[in-house]
Amino acid sequence: MHAKEFVVGIRDNRLFAPLLLGLMGLRPAEVAGMRWSDIDFEADTLAVADTRTVIGNARVLEKDAKSEAGERTLPLPGPVKLALLGFKVLQEPERVAMGGYYTDSGYMFVDTLGQPMSTRQLREHAYSLMAQLGLRRVQLYDARHSCQEKVIFPPSR
Template sequence: MTRTFGTLREAKAEYASIVHRRYEAEQAPFSQVTVDEWLDQWLALKAEDLEESTAYSYTMTLARVRGRLGRIRLQDLTEDHVEAWMRWALQEGRGRGGKPGTGLGVTSVEMSLARLKEALDRAVTRGLVRVNVAREVTVPRMARKAERRARAAVPPWSVAEVRTFVRAIARDRLQAPFLLALMGLRPAEICGLRWADVDLDEATVFITNTRTVMGNDIVVEKDAKSLAGERQLPLPAPVAAALTAFRDVQADEMTAAGQGYEGSGYVLVDAWGRALNGRQLRERAYKVMDRSFCAPARPSAHSTVAEMRTEGPMPPT
């Protein structure tokens, strides 16, 4: 590899740096720890400082790396290994649900690279390796441009489309949660909303809690991410009316279900009082959109009803 510098001094400095890094790599104490084993150790260390949902995201992100790099001894891992993984991931790294030979998106690959670099930085600190071999590996600019060209622009809903959707949900059981989504509430906020947070007399709602599901069965409930996330919002008259009607419906459902009703206290529940999740809210919204719009309009749904991707099947509602 040939590199060109502006001055002789810059060239000599880089040469000295290369020699130093090579010397340090040769002096690393021998270790049989594999990439897989180190990632397990690193995730255990990180879990102490991360929220449960974030730790789960780290685990899923690094799972993309483990299949091809996990068995390599950590000290044998090279920049070529990481570079080869990155190009494989872009070309054919998609797993379940993807067509054979379909690559991962640029953002997904960058997230995996970022976590790998972070883990290798810690390995350097621990003295397991002397150099972070992933440090200079980046997604090629051409791949970024190609993805931008291929990605179809999704326009936001027009006023007419919003009105169509509002009319379509008028008799839907989940009308009130849908209207909250149109107000700008995130799916996790709608799922974490409790009746105790809703003041129908004052027509206000307090956003203090979020609720998400990781995988199919791990429920994570926590406070809002920041003080700015904890907020009090006024309820427009149609939303307040829909919430009032939804509370009455749930009262009737509780009477009909008897002892089988769970009474979780959440606003977004099924007919048995069981809390629903963001994926279920999104699936119901898509059904409404399929009935109301032509097929191309479906993906342009408001982002706040289309974020959860890892939650379980929809229970009876």
């Protein structure tokens, strides 16, 4: 996949920020398990501590990161920080519009009703966008090396 073409092509998509996290190297279950409280916008870091997966399209499994090494604090590159801030701002009018129907789960990766989204939804959405852009279908996580080559996420200063 041409990661830069993908990032440019999806920049106006509602799920731009969660997709960028996948391109940074977070596993889909880590993106799904990310809570707003895991993101420190002042320190420009995000803590990867929990995962959230759906088993058999029915049962939700929430647990600690896959391994001890999986629990980590990562720097938050400027473009990803801006995307996350934009996503957080976008969720507020959704919450207001839905009133009592909105679920305030604390998760970052939620639908317009505040319901936490699944790893499957993230993957299927990414694949759909890749097809729309005429790009080869790859897992977001697999694109992490091309995204970390200073092209998309330049090193923090």
